[in-house]
Amino acid sequence: MVTILTPTYNRAHTLPRLFQSLLEQTSHDFEWLVIDDGSDDNTEEVISELKVRSPFPVRYIKKQNGGKHTALNLGFSEAGRKWIFVLDSDDWIRNNCIEIIRAEVTRDDFTFHSLSFLRVYENGQVIGDCYPEGLNNFLDRANFKVRGDKAEVFNKDCLEGFSFPSYKGENFMAEAPLYIWYAQRFNTKFINYDGYICEYQDDGLSTNSIINRYKSLNSTLYVTEMKYKAHAPLALKARAAINWWRFKMSRITLRKEWQPPLIYLPIGLLLFFLDFAIGKKIHLSKVGTFKG
Numbered sequence: 195m196v197t198i199l200t201p202t203y204n205r206a207h208t209l210p211r212l213f214q215s216l217l218e219q220t221s222h223d224f225e226w227l228v229i230d231d232g233s234d235d236n237t238e239e240v241i242s243e244l245k246v247r248s249p250f251p252v253r254y255i256k257k258q259n260g261g262k263h264t265a266l267n268l269g270f271s272e273a274g275r276k277w278i279f280v281l282d283s284d285d286w287i288r289n290n291c292i293e294i295i296r297a298e299v300t301r302d303d304f305t306f307h308s309l310s311f312l313r314v315y316e317n318g319q320v321i322g323d324c325y326p327e328g329l330n331n332f333l334d335r336a337n338f339k340v341r342g343d344k345a346e347v348f349n350k351d352c353l354e355g356f357s358f359p360s361y362k363g364e365n366f367m368a369e370a371p372l373y374i375w376y377a378q379r380f381n382t383k384f385i386n387y388d389g390y391i392c393e394y395q396d397d398g399l400s401t402n403s404i405i406n407r408y409k410s411l412n413s414t415l416y417v418t419e420m421k422y423k424a425h426a427p428l429a430l431k432a433r434a435a436i437n438w439w440r441f442k443m444s445r446i447t448l449r450k451e452w453q454p455p456l457i458y459l460p461i462g463l464l465l466f467f468l469d470f471a472i473g474k475k476i477h478l479s480k481v482g483t484f485k486g
Contacts, residue, residue, distance in 0.1 A: 195296050196224040196347070197273035201265035202283035203231040206240045208395075213244045215286035215391075221293040224279075225251040229269045232259030261365035261410075263358035266372070270353045277309075279347045284395050285313075291389035295347055298383065307380035309347040310335075311387040321392055325384040332373035332382060337427055345390035352380050364410035368403075368417045374424045404469065407441055414441045415450060422454055432458060440465040 198216065202209065209228075216226060226248070230237050238256060245252040257268055270278065277299055281287065298309055310332075313321045322342015329335055335344075356375050358367055376382075407414040418441070421434035435454035439462025442448065 195275055195299070196277045196279055196292060197269075197275040197350070198224050198226045198279050198281050198292075199266070199269040199273060200226065200228045200281050200283050201231060201262045201269060202228060202233065202237060203259070203262070203265075204233045204235045204237070205283035206233070206235045206237045208284040208393075209237065209240055210244065212281065212283060212286045213248075215289070216250065217248075218289040219287075219292045220290050221296060222250045223296060224292050225253065225274055227269055227273055228252070228254045228283075229265040229272075230254065230256040231262065231265040232257060259365060260360060261367060263367040263369065263413075264360055264365075266369075267357050267360075270348075270350070270356070273350050276350055277347050278350050278353070279345075281345075281390070282392075285390065285392045287391065288389045294387055294389055298385070299347070304383070305381075306383040307349045307352045308376065308382040310382050310384050311345050311389055313343050313345055313390045313392045314388045316391055316393065318388065320388065324386045329384045330381050331377035333377040333424060335373075335384070336425060336430060343392065348376070349380070352376070359413075359416060361410070361412040361416075364413050366406035366410040367413035368407075370417050371420050374420050378424070408444055408469075411441060411445055411448065419452055419454075436462045436465065439463065440469070 200209075200212065213226075216224075228241055230241075233256075238254065241252065241254045245254070253272075253274075255268065255272060257265065266280070269280075277295065279292075279295060294311075295309065298304060310325075312324065315321060320342070322344075323340045325335075325340060326338055329338060329340075353376075356372065358371060415438060418434045418438040422431050422438065425431050425434065435458035438454050439459045442450070442453075443463055443466040
């Protein structure tokens with residue numbers, strides 16, 4: 195029923211913990227697909243050792259480093275089961291998580307194309323907000339201002355036709371394009387089940403979000419453009435436009451066919467200079483600031 199898709203990069207030290215949570219599942223009706231995004235640690239050896247004692251299928255594919263979004267592209271195409279559950283390499287799940295997913299997607303009244311539930315910290319605290327009633331798709335989640343990372347299970351057939359774009363020399367893209375594309379076509383069931391346990395690493399994508407967005411400028415501008423065009427509420431459109439100008443200021447000579455209204459430029463410029471002034475550990479001069 196389920197492919198557990200794990201994109202990973204230099205997480206040999208956390209993968210055994212994730213694997214242990216898979217071993218402890220009350221249902222082993224899944225395969226574990228690990229997409230290694232060019233790790234230079236001993237990830238391959240770790241997976242080989244885990245595979246030997248696994249009661250469920252484990253598949254390992256190593257690719258050239260290109261970022262999590264490119265690993266997801268490959269994983270979506272390589273998944274062998276109907277439902278794809280994205281599980282990051284530094285996280286783990288409760289022992290009934292797969293059973294809950296299977297119970298939901300096999301219900302006679304399940305007419306949805308994806309499933310979304312909560313991520314929590316190890317102490318049980320919900321990351322962000324619980325889901326309110328009335329959500330139908332991922333755009334609704336943004337419109338209702340539901341905060342925090344969540345766990346998602348996608349229908350593989352529905353993902354046909356989607357692919358994150360890739361820009362040469364850039365290895366970070368936020369996952370918003372996936373949620374926007376999916377929301378414009380398919381619906382989602384949102385449940386307040388706390389089955390996904392999350393641990394943010396100091397060198398992880400979430401921790402270094404601002405740095406990564408400056409380093410991968412074309413990807414960042416693509417994401418903010420998609421957000422601006424997809425969101426209806428003015429506040430969300432304004433936020434996307436401001437961030438477009440904010441990051442665009444790091445390379446003012448970069449030509450783009452599309453740009454948001456100039457009215458949002460002053461606030462974007464202010465945020466850019468705040469990033470530069472207070473640092474946020476970004477060191478903008480090292481990631482392309484003011485380059486042509």
